[in-house]
Amino acid sequence: MSVLTSNATAPVANVRRARPARPWLTPARIGIYGFLIISAAFFLLPLYVMIATSLKTMDQIRLGAIFSLPTTPEIDAWIQAWSSACTGLECRGIRVGFWNSVRIVVPSTIISILAGALNGYALSFWRSRWADWLFTVLILGAFIPYQVFLYPMVRGLAFFGLFGSLSGIVIVHTVFGMPVMTLLFRNYYASLPQELFKAARIDGGGFWRIFFQLMIPMSTPILIVAVILQVTNIWNDFLFGLVFAGRENQPMTVQLNNVINSTTGERLYNVNMAATILTSLVPLVIYLVSGRWFVRGIAAGAVKG
Amino acid sequence: MSSVVIEQLHVRLGHSDILKDLDLRVENGEFLVLLGPSGCGKSTLLHAVAGLVDVTDGAIWIDGNDVTWTDPKDRSIGMVFQSYALYPTMNVERNMSFGLRINGTPKPEIDQRVQRAASMLQLTSLLARKPSQLSGGQRQRVAIGRAIVRDAGVFLLDEPLSNLDAKLRSELRRELKQLHLNLGTTMIYVTHDQTEAMTLASRIAVMLEGKIQQIGTPSEVYDQPVNRFVAGFLGSPTMNFIAGSLVQEGSRMRWRSPALSLDLTDYAFAGQARAAEKVVLGLRPEHVALVASDQPADGRATVSLSEPMGANIVLWLDLEGHQIAVDTESHVTHKRGDTLGLRVDPRRVSLFDAESGLRV
C-alpha cells in the first residue's frame, strides 16, 4: 500500500548531464527578427515619406532628401490640400471630394448591404433551384474585369437619365458589390441554426417578418464586417467614380488623381502628399479601429481590385 | 525495450508549478497508465518524458541515459497523439519513413524497417493510402508504426482513444492491448478514462494536481485505494462514501453510522487502529449483498431507483438520506419503496479519515 512500489533513485553509475546553455538570441532568432524588422521598415517607408513630405516646406523638398525629417514642420500644405487645391476646373480643395465620397459611400453601403442580406437570406433559408443557379452566375460575375460591363452600363443608366448622377453611381456600386455581399450573408445565415428559422415559421412568421424581426437583429457580426468591407472598397474605388459619378459627384480618389497628375506649373509635393493622406484617412482609421473585424472581412473572401 | 526513471521532476509553465518533486520508475516492458482528471499534470509529465516540454529541474533517464536535455528525436521514444498527427498529404509508407529519410538512414534499411512494422501491424496492404482513406483503427496503427520504425524503446501515448466513439474505443483498446502483448515494448499511456486504465495497464499511476497519489497494479489500486480521491476515481458506478465514526468495543473496532454498523475485526488497518470521530466508509456497489429486511444485516435501506444495465441492475437505495448504489444481478427484482437489509464484507471496504482523505 505504499505510494511508490519501487525505489526511485537513478542508477548511480550514470552521470547526470548539466543543463545546457540556451541563449534566447540564436542565429535563427536574429534572422527572423531581422527579416521582420527590415520588412516592417519597407512597409512603413511610404507612410513616413507621405507624412514627412506633407509637413515640409517646398524649399526643403526641393533639396531632395526625401527621408529627412521636416526642419520646420508646417500644416500649410494640409490646409491648402483641403480647401484650395485644384481638382480639375475648380480650386476648392479636396474637401469637395471628401463630401462627395461621403455622399456616395453612405447610400451605396446601406443599399448594397440590404440587397446582400436579402439575397443571402432568401438563398440560405428558402431553397430554389433557379435562385441557386442565379447565385452561381453572380459569383462568377465578380471575377470578370469590369471593363466588359462598362459601356453597356453607361448606356443603360443614360437611358434612365441616371448617368452622371449620384443615384447612378450608387446603383453601380450596389450592382457590383452584390456578389460579395450576397456571398457574405449567405454563408453567415447558413451557419445559423436552422431551428431558429423553423421555430419562427411555426410561430407564424412570414417571409418579411422573419427577415426584419429575426434575421437582421441577429446579423450584427456580419453587418460589421460588411460595413467595413463596403466602406473601404467604395471609398477606395476609382474606376466607377471616374466613369459614373459625374462632375459634381467626383469621389475623393478621382479628385486626388486630378490634383496630383493634372497640375500645370510646379508640382507642390507637400500638398500632394497631404491630399493623399487625407484621401486615405477614412479607410486607414477604419482599419486601425476595427482590427480583427477587418481581417474577418478579408477572410470572408473580399479581395478587391 | 527501455526503462524510464524520473527523478525529482520539476516542471514550471508560466507562473505555475505543474509538477514538483515527482519521482517515477517505469520498468522494462510494462504498460504504465497515467490516470487522472483534466489538469492533473499527466499530459505534462508525458510531454516532459518526450522532450516536448522544457524541464525546470530534475532528471529523466531512459535506459540508463540522462535525456533531460536531449532532443526528442534522440531519446529513443515514439509518440502517439490524440489526433494521431499523421502527415495528411503523405501516404502511409511515407508517414512512417519520412523521419528516417530526413535523418539520413540508408534506403534499404528504411524499407526493411517499414516492411517489418507494416507486417507487424497488418498495414502492408495500406501502404499506398493516405490518412484520409483510413479508418480510425488503421490510423492508430500507422501512428504506432511511426514509433516502431524508430526502434523506440518507449512508446508514449497521449489519450489516443479520447476522440473516438464508444464502440470504436473498446475495439481499439483491445487492439492496443494485443499489440503490447505482441511487441512487449515499454508503454506510458495517458488517459482520464478509468476503464481504459484498468483494462490496459500493468500498473496505474493515479495523479492529482501534479502529484502521483498512488501507483500500483489495477487490482491494488482498485481494492486498496490509498486515499479517497483514488477510491472515488476508479470504479463505475463510483464507490459509495458514508460518513461515520470508528469506535472501540472491547478488543474490537467497529465502524458506526446512524443506519449502518460494521464489525471491523477482519479489516486490514493501514496503521494503528484507533477510535476516531470522523471516518468515512468506502463501499463499492458490487461488495454489498442485499437480503430481505427481516434477515440479520449490517444496516437497512429503502429502494429509491433502479437502473437496469442489461447485464446487471444498479439499485439506488436511500440510507438515512444518502443515496448509495448497489450492484445486483439482473434477475433480482426489487420495487421502489422496498426495504432491504445490507450485508457488507469488512475485508472489502475502505476507511478514510474524513479530513485528510487518507486510508485508515
Place this chain on the structure above:
Amino acid sequence: MAAVSAQASKRTQRGPRFRWALNLALLPMALTVVFCYIGTALWSIRISTTSSHTFPAHDFVGLFQYTRLFGTERWIVSLQNLVLYGVTFITLTLLIGFLLAVFIDQKVRGEAVLRTIFLYPYAMSFVATGLVWQWTLNPELGLQSALRQLGLTGFKFDWIVTQDKVIYAVAFAAVWQMAGLVMAVLLAGLRGVDDEIWKAARIDGIPPWRVYVSIVLPMIAPSVATALVLLFLSAVKVYDVVVAMTGGGPGIASEVPAKFILDYLFGRANLGLASAASTVLLVTAATALAPWMYARSRAERRAQQGVV
C-alpha cells in the same frame, strides 16, 4: 435526417404567399444578374463584332476588330506589360506574403503590431499607393536622390522614367499593397495546422524548415491556390495604380489592357475596338477561373464521398 428536414421545409414552402414573397425578394438579384452581368457582357461582345465608334453600330464585321486590335502596337505593349506585371506581382506577393506569414508564426513578440504594419497598405486605395510610390521613386527628389546624397553617388533607381523598367516599378508598388493580404490569408492557414503535427515532426527529428516545406505547405495548398487565383484576377484588372503612378508612361511603356480599354472607350471613342479588347480580357480571366473552379468542385465532391 437531412431528407426529413428537406421534406419539412418543402412542405412549409408550399404556400403561395411565401412563393410570392420569395420571388419578389429575389427579383433585384435576378434583374441584376440578367441585365447588369449577363446582358452587358453579351452586349459588349456583340459590339466587338461591329464597327462602332462613338456610338454602337448595328452591322456585323466579324473578327475585324480583333485583328485590328492585335495590330495595334499599344495593345500589344499592354499585353506584354500585363504578363511582366502579372508574373512579377504574383510571384513577389506570394513569396513575401508567405515568408511574412511563416516568420510571424514563429511566436515572435509584438506580433499584433507587425501584422498591423504589414496589412495597413491594403486599406489604402490603389490610387493613393500609386501616388505615394510615384513620389518616392521620383529620380530627382526621391529615393535615388536621397541615397546619392547619403553617399552612394553612383546609385541609380530611375525605373519610373525608364521605358523598359517602369512596369516593374508599378508591380513593386502593387506588391507593397497586397503582400500583407496574402500574409493574412496564409497565416490563417498556418494557424489551422494542428499543433500535434508539429510535435510529431519534432519527435521524428524533422527540422522546422523542412516541416514547412514538406508537410505544412502541401497542407495549406488550397489556400495558396485561392490566393494565387485572386492575385491573378487582380493583376488582370490592374488599372488604378497605373493611372495614378505613371499614367501609362513614359509614353506607352506602362500601358495595361484595362487602361487601353478605358482610353479607347471614352477618350478615343472607339467602342468596337475597346469591346474587342474587353472580350479578350474576359477570356483571359476565364482561363484562370475555369480550371480553379473545376478543381474546387472536384475536391468538394471527393470530400463528400471519400471520408471513411
